[in-house]
Amino acid sequence: MPEARSFGQQLRDYRHQRQLTQAALAEEVGCAVESIRKMEANRQRPSRSLAARLAKILQLSAEQSQIFCAQARVVGTAEVNSAPKPSGLPLTATKLINRQTELATLQTYLNAEHIRMITLTGPGGVGKTRLALQIAQHSHKHFPDGVYFVDLAQASNVADIGLALSxxxxxxxxxxxxxxxxxxxxxxxxxxxxxxxxxQLVSAAEHFRGLLDHTTNLKLLLTSRTLLHCAGEYAIPLTPxxxxxxxxKLNELKTNPAVQLFVQRAQxxxxxFALTNHNAEAIKQICWQVDGLPLxxxxxxxxxxxxxxxALVAYLQPPLALLSTNDPTAPARHxxxxxxxxxxxxxxxxxxxxLLRQLAIFQAGCTLDAIQAIVPNNNQLDLLEQLASLIDHSLLNMQAEAEQPQRFSMLSLIHEFAAQQxxxxxxxxxxxxxxxxxxxxYCESLSQQLFAARQALxxxxxxxxxxxxxxxxxxxWVAASSCILPLAEFWYRYGAAEELQMWLAWLSSQPIDSATQARCNEMQGYIAAFLQSQYRDGQAWYQQALAQHQALQQPAAIADNLAKLGxxxxxxxxYAQALEHYRHACSIHExxxxxxxxxxxxxCQAMVLLRQGQFGHAQQLLxxxxxxxxxxxxxxxxxxxxxxxxxIAFxxxxxxxxxxAHEQALAIWQTLDDQRGIASALNALAPVLLHQNQIAAALTAIKQSxxxxxxxxxxxxxxxxxERFGEILSKTxxxxxxxxxxxxxxQLRDELALPLFEAEQKRxxxxxxxxxQQLTSAQAQQLWFSSQNVALAQLIQTLLGLTP
Known part of the structure; x- marks a missing residue:
């Protein structure tokens, strides 16, 4: 017995027999070409009248017409059986990735009798339709009378909704x-x-509600970039x-949802195409640049x-222009x-x-205070309402953390679009x-104790x-210096040396006053000495700054410069010179x-005394x-x-x-997210652990540092x-x-002119x-000198790859 043909197959076969194109048939029957295309793909069913008109135009016999019109009522399956099937659902050609939580919530809502309307919300391209179709494919058991998919992208009013639903x-x-x-x-x-x-049909919310009020078991699953704010609406927000x-690393990337989707689509x-150690970093960057948005x-x-x-990473800076396709089957908006x-x-x-355009002036988000101060709007209540609307439309996000002001931000792609506007x-x-x-x-109001202000900065x-x-x-230059110079410590820890030098070079070329010039010199010294370990250059910059502050009679600045020189x-x-500088600075502060x-x-004096071996005095001060x-x-x-x-205890x-003591210091620096402090504590902790025969723990600590x-x-x-790594390796x-x-x-110490102090030298x-002693004298000497030709990066890569 021949296998039953679906309605779409029948329509296509009869059209070919008449030698009609889809466009020609659509013109004769008086509908859109897209409707013919969807019907032949079993993604759309004609009304009774449209099916009858099609049968007439296709010149079907009475018997053929009867079968044809009957089959129009069971679109989406090739055979007729008693098992209920989803009705006219678009096919899903790709695997859904990492929506288990949302699927579970959605299934729970669909199973709950009191929940009748569910809205999947989120920005364009986040995968709302794909998630809705995924749950629909497995919902026919709960909805024996049918699961129906209605694309309302082209609908602009209630009448359009009526036609599409009918x-x-x-x-x-x-x-x-x-x-x-x-x-x-x-x-x-x-x-x-x-x-x-x-x-685009939010105004039709009352009509959607009316469907529920006049039926008993019908449920609505909506996809929308904004909430309808309709009575009884349950929202499931989708994020990237x-x-x-x-x-x-590679193994972790293989299980990351954004990376998985990118690799799957590329394949x-x-x-x-495969994720490899060679392209892993680039794929990671791509995922960040596009916010993890599925589309x-x-x-x-x-x-x-x-x-x-x-190569794609470079082309995606900025990404918006490159993210397009020529796929004719994709909706225009996608x-x-x-x-x-x-x-x-x-x-x-x-x-x-x-407002969305104006918010693009901010980078990486902002606080409500900043918006109220910068965005022109005399009516603050109206501003709040407009912000809420942008959030509802999935164009703006709001994050709130404990003890921190709430922040508003956009996905980077939305920000790029808004900035263009x-x-x-x-x-x-x-x-x-x-x-x-x-x-x-804002910068001028911050305390000089920038560690405390780090969370805000x-x-x-x-x-x-x-x-x-x-x-x-x-x-x-006045405004620029106000944002740069008070934050020297901050830019040192969380900026880049090249960026600072560019700013300072520009500032120095401006007609700045003596106090500002002194502060520029301080920052140059900071970069040279404490970012680049070029202490001689740093010393020269600080000595210039010190002379300028002395001429201006600025005691606090003088003390700060003396401390840096110390x-x-x-x-x-x-060490004697360092103690002299520190004691002079201390006297000024007193x-x-x-x-x-x-x-x-x-x-600071205790640091010097420790290096001189005066442990008792140093301990007393500390x-x-x-x-x-x-x-x-x-x-x-x-x-x-x-x-x-x-x-000192060590x-x-x-x-x-x-x-x-080291573990307590480490815990504090970890709380502050101070990476340099963390590295310092781990470096100091490693030999302590080693001397207690905790070799694995010592190796872990020094590798992290x-x-x-x-x-x-x-x-x-x-x-x-x-030096600490050498101790551990010698022990093993x-x-x-x-x-x-x-x-x-x-070799590093000689190049940087950083001698090791006596107590550490002896150890x-x-x-x-x-x-x-584990080698011959000749082997040891040859190895010592040949090691200085080994690239530092190569040696560090070897050390970081060691396992306990």
């Missing part, structure tokens, strides 16, 4: 009586209506796929036909990310469009100036950077009544400071004192006390790491690699002697 449900075609027809035919039916793309972490174009990932993956992931975002943009009011407006220069003025005041880093760049572009002298091994700075200078830091809860300084007390062989310092280009710290009978570490550390010589 055609899908095979009811009499009606623009206005469709609710009545649905009530008559489906009043008791257990059906699920999936209404796709209703964001989770992104890989910055340090994610549909090139089956040989953006698919569009980016399509470009792998011509570009490697490494043929590019620009179209997807513009679709949402066109659904909001002109006032909301203006803003750039075309005459209001941009004035808005940029207001943005600059706000962040100048980090989220605003990109806004402050943008403000500085606008000040430079408008030749406003640190530089200490690192170069000039005269100024600055108690915190006095104790800070005590800590303990006094420790008590003060604990009372005042100044955590960075507390961690500093603890770490140095731990070093040299005195009080190992348990040393371990406790080495990883941080290598990423920060902290060559001074790397020398310490290599890896004498050759240990000697390589010590040789490279000595190190004992370990070096023991390691050399």
């Amino acid at each position: 055609q899908t449900l095979n009811l009499p075609s009606s623009k206005y009586a469709w609710q009545h027809h649905i009530q008559l035919h489906y009043q008791q039916a257990r059906i699920l209506l999936i209404l796709d793309n209703v964001e 796929l989770s992104l890989p972490t910055a340090d994610a 549909t174009l090139n089956p040989q 953006a990932l698919e569009l980016a993956a399509a470009r792998t036909r011509l570009l490697t992931p490494e 043929q590019s990310m620009h179209n997807a975002i513009n679709w949402s943009y066109q659904q909001i009011s002109p006032k909301q469009q203006q 803003l750039a075309e407006q005459a209001e941009f220069p004035k808005l940029a100036q207001r943005h600059l003025n706000y962040y100048v005041m 980090l989220p605003e880093r990109e806004n402050i950077r943008a403000a500085i760049n606008w000040a430079i572009s408008t030749q406003n 640190e530089i002298a200490m690192e170069q091994g000039h 005269q100024l009544g600055d108690q915190a700075s006095v104790f800070a200078m005590h800590d 303990q006094q400071s420790l008590d003060y830091w604990q009372q005042q809860q100044i955590l960075p300084s507390l961690a500093f004192s603890l770490n140095y007390l731990g070093m 040299y005195q062989l009080r190992l348990s006390k040393a371990q406790q 080495l990883h941080i310092r290598w990423s920060l280009h902290d060559y001074d710290g790397l020398a310490w790491n290599l 009978d890896q004498a050759e690699l240990a000697l390589q570490c010590w040789s490279k550390a000595k 190190l010589q004992i370990h070096i002697k023991q390691a050399k």
Whole structure:
């Protein structure tokens, strides 16, 4: 017996017999070509009248016409059986990735009798339709009378909704009586209506509610970029796929949802495409650049036909223009990310469009205070309502963290779109100036104790950077210096040396006053000495700044410069000079009544005394400071004192006390997310653990410290790491690699003019002697000198790959 043909197959066969194209048939029957295409693909069913008209135009016999019109009622399956099937659902050609949580919530809602309307919300391209179809494919058991999919992307009013629903449900075609027809035919039916793309139909919410009020078991599953705010509406917000972490390795990337989707789509174009160690970093960057949005990932993956992931990264800066496709089967709004975002943009009011554009002046988000200060709007209540509307339309996000002000932000692709719109407006220069003025005041209001302000500063880093760049572009050196110079410590820890030098070079070329010039010189010294370990250059810059502050009679600035010169002298091994600078600075702070700075200078003097072997005096000063830091809860300084007390305890062989102090310091620096502090504590902790025979723990600690310092280009710290690594390797009978570490550390210290102090030298010589005894004298000497030709990066890669 021949297999039954689906309605779509029959329609296509009869059309071919008449030698009609889809366009010709559509013209004769009086419908859209897209409707014929969907019917032949079993994605749409004709109404009774349309089926009869088709049969007449196709010149079917009476018997053929009867079968044809009957078959029109069972679209979506080739055979007729008693098992209920989803009705006219579009096919899903790809696997759904990482929506288990949302699927579980959606299934729970669909199973709950009291929940009748569910809205999947989220930005364009996040995968709302795909998720709705996934749940629909498995819902026919719960909806024995049918699961129906209705695409409302082209609908613009209630009449369009009526026509689309009538055609899908095979009811009499009606623009206005469709609710009545649905009530008559489906009043008791257990059906699920999936209404796709209703964001432009928010005003029709009462009609959707009316469907539920006049039926018993019908349920609605809506996809929309905005909530309808309809009574009984349950929302399931969809966010982009989770992104890989910055340090994610290959195995972790293989399980990351965003990476999985990109690789899966790329493989549909090139089956040989694979995630490898070679392209892993580039694929990670691509996922970040497109926010983890499924549509953006698919569009980016399509470009792998011509570009490697490494090349694609460069083309995606900025990404919006490249994220497009020529696929004729894709809806117009999904043929590019620009179209997807513009679709949402066109659904909001002109006032909301203006606000979205204005918010693009911010980088990486902003606080409500910043918006109220910068965005022109005299009515603050109206501003709040407009912000809420943008959030409802999935164009704006709001994050709230404990004890932090709430922040508003956009996905980077939406921000790029909004920034393009803003750039075309005459209001941009004035808005940029207001943005600059706000962040100048913001920077000036911050305390010099920037560790305490770090939590506030980090989220605003990109806004402050943008403000500085606008000040430079408008030749406003006063504003630029206000955003750069008070934040020297911050830019040192969370900026880049090249960026700072560019800013400072520009500032120095401006007609700045003597005080500003002195502060520029300080920052140049900071970069040279403490970012690049070029202590001689740093010393020269600070000496210039010191002379300028002395001429201006600025005692606090004089003391700060003396402290920096003291640190530089200490690192170069000039301990007497370092103590002189620190004591002079301490005296000035005492005269100024600055108690915190006095104790800070005590800590600095203790660092020098430790290097001189005066452990008792150093411990006394550190303990006094420790008590003060604990009372005042100044955590960075507390961690500093603890770490140095731990070093003294180690040299005195009080190992348990040393371990406790270093671990306490480490915990504080981890809380503060101070990477340099973390690296320092781990470096100091490693030999303590080693001397207690905790070899695996010691190796883990020193590897973590080495990883941080290598990423920060902290060559001074790397020398310490290599020396400590040598100890561990010598202890585990890896004498050759240990000697390589010590040789490279000595080379670094000689290049940077950073001598090792006496107590540490004595310890190190004992370990070096023991390691050399495992080799012949000639072997040890040859290895020591040949190691200096080994690339530092190569050695560090070897060390980071070691396992306990």
